[in-house]
Amino acid sequence: MIRVLASDGMNKAAAADLRAKGYEVVEQFYEPEDLKRELANYDVLVVRSATKVREPIIDAAVEAGRLKLVIRGGVGVDNIDVKYAESKGLKVTNTPKASSDSVAELALGHMLAMARYISIANVTMREGKWEKKKYEGVELAGKTLGLIGMGRISQSIARKATALGMKVMYTDIFEIKGLPEEYVCATQEEVLKNADFVSLHIPAAKDGKPVITAEHLAMMKPTAFIVNTARGGLIDEDALVDALEQDKLAGAALDVFAKEPLQNERVMNCPKISLTPHIGGSTKEAQGRIGQEIVEIIENFFNK
The missing domain is CATH 3.40.50.720 (NAD(P)-binding Rossmann-like Domain)
Known part of the structure; x- marks a missing residue:
């Protein structure tokens, strides 16, 4: 079973949709050192802005050999070392239209x-x-x-x-x-x-x-x-x-x-x-669209 870690949470409808399609979805935030260890158990990492995906985390995930896809639920990917991740064979994407x-x-x-x-x-x-x-x-x-x-x-x-x-x-x-x-x-x-x-x-x-x-x-x-x-x-x-x-x-x-x-x-x-406390994308409509786009990205990636 393909396992998805939503470290900063996920829209409920999107999580339910993924589970209905046969994915295991875990919504749990981890501090960096714990995240390095936990990523050995997941195929997909979905983040918002709280989780930082830096080189040490990427190295640990690549060494473990399971993680394949990193998704930023939102527009910017400043919290992800994108070029480094991609140089290590990880696919990195975001949801630029949704919010x-x-x-x-x-x-x-x-x-x-x-x-x-x-x-x-x-x-x-x-x-x-x-x-x-x-x-x-x-x-x-x-x-x-x-x-x-x-x-x-x-x-x-x-x-x-x-x-x-x-x-x-x-x-x-x-x-x-x-x-x-x-x-x-x-x-x-x-x-x-x-x-x-x-x-x-x-x-x-x-x-x-x-x-x-x-x-x-x-x-x-x-x-x-x-x-x-x-x-x-x-x-x-x-x-x-x-x-x-x-x-x-x-x-x-x-x-x-x-x-x-x-x-x-x-x-x-x-x-x-x-x-305001970083609520630019925090509307029900945007979160729904972000969730839908995440589902589509995962489905397209694993069912090409």
């Missing part, structure tokens, strides 16, 4: 929350404060949305933002074909300087350093907002708080962080930052 709309909606939700002070007003009202005059916001309509990276998620945001009356400009290292003519392609510097709302949708840098530094934040308008629902560490968190405290930026929204759970107290306590 695009969910992440896009969260990013757009954060933009609305920042523009209209929804996050902070919710907190201060529960403290008994009625700060109506303080929370004069801005409209998204007529504003420019700048997208850093123009993959599936960014394209989903762009469609939704356009429906709200926003203008779209973007930058990407690749030429993206088939986009609406009204989307303006520009350099990253041009996007940062001209956008009213900037949303990041790029992988982490290979060296792990921030992609958006104090220098980049200084390029932005003091009335601008920045959103990161992509990867933790893309923005220099302390530089971001500095810019917000000095009124060099109007606001920020973060769903991902350099260290998770969030440990940076400056970020936690900054009232100009809208925070």
